[in-house]
Amino acid sequence: MEDSNTRSKPGYNKTAIISLTIAGLFVGALISFGLLREEEEHIVPEYLVEYVLWDPQPIEPFSLVDFNGREYGVDQFEGKWTFIFFGYTSCPDVCLVTLANLASVFRQLEATAFTMANVQAIFVSVDPQRDTPAVLKRYVPEFDARFMGVTGDESGLETFTRQFGALYFLGEEDNHGSYLVTHNSSVFLVDPKVRQYARFAVPHIPGKITEAFIRIVQHYNAAEEAKKFTWFKKGQ
Template identity: 40%
Template sequence: MQQGTLLPTARPIAEFSLIDQKGAPFTLDSLKNHWTFTFFGYTQCPDVCPTSLAMLAQVIRLLEKDPAVGTLPRGLFVSVDPKRDTPDVLAQFIPYFHPDFIAATGSDEELHKLTRQLGLLYGKSEGDNENDYLMDHSAAIILFDPDGNYRALFNVPHDSKLIANEFVMIKDYYETTQ
């Protein structure tokens, strides 16, 4: 694989509790029965977040053109800025990239619980006042398999064609080993 890293064995993750853009719970069970590309960031991000989400939407569009893919993966954006990124803010933000993308956030405790299991980092960079700040965060895309396990990692720079092709390989591998 050129773009991603397939974990030698799927990594189960512990239960977590987030809230999606509709105000509904998003938990480990929400990951099950779907392939899910997941990106962690925040809506006021000036650079990597919009670029990565647009690229992820392109991955989905490329896969939509291939009938052999079968069930399409989902896109999930997890905000690491729960103070500003409320469900209402997420509901306005995420459809800009793809109408089927899901956005979620949670308490700092729940976000830390989830990101630490995935080896991802994030933190607040203080600004001039309490509402003027940036969030530093990992830029990797995580792929969860239909069992809700951490299956692969895609690091920057992201290439939509490579990720789409490698997703098909990962999915085929998963299906032959079940």
């Protein structure tokens, strides 16, 4: 008499093979999807986590005016690394220090033979009532002639500042008509693709920012080259 276990083996093997095949296809699909996702994801190395954002967001259109009285919009960021700081010219402390530190960063970058043609710094005044283009033109270049000062009306500033989470509040006027402005003290970095890419929180130590920025650019360029290689492989 034929053993019942022996009779069941052929059917068992077929079922096992089919199950393993399906499982293999499923796992393969997951792996492929994972690899594609990895190629698309913005991977931030550990040494840049302090600065680089995990999900860089594109800067939406906005309308401000520069210290030459010209319209200043999102197209001014294209193809450049842009340092952005929000403040006001009557600021008694942090604005002066931050702009001086950014000027030091620019000098340090030049000393390393870094290509400065694609680097710019923007001081955005959130106090347009006092900081007219003429006032900004006297104030901003004192720190570095390459720095640009911009401002705008309430609507224009709101459209721009909210994209960075850079809230600001005008204080009450004193007996002399003076007032303070509470504002964000971080320095923001926009990449050549016009995305908010990194943020430098206080304290703003020039040497640390310079070193971090160089490494950020190196990481960015390497990632862009890797994407080109990936697209080339997909096209083959």
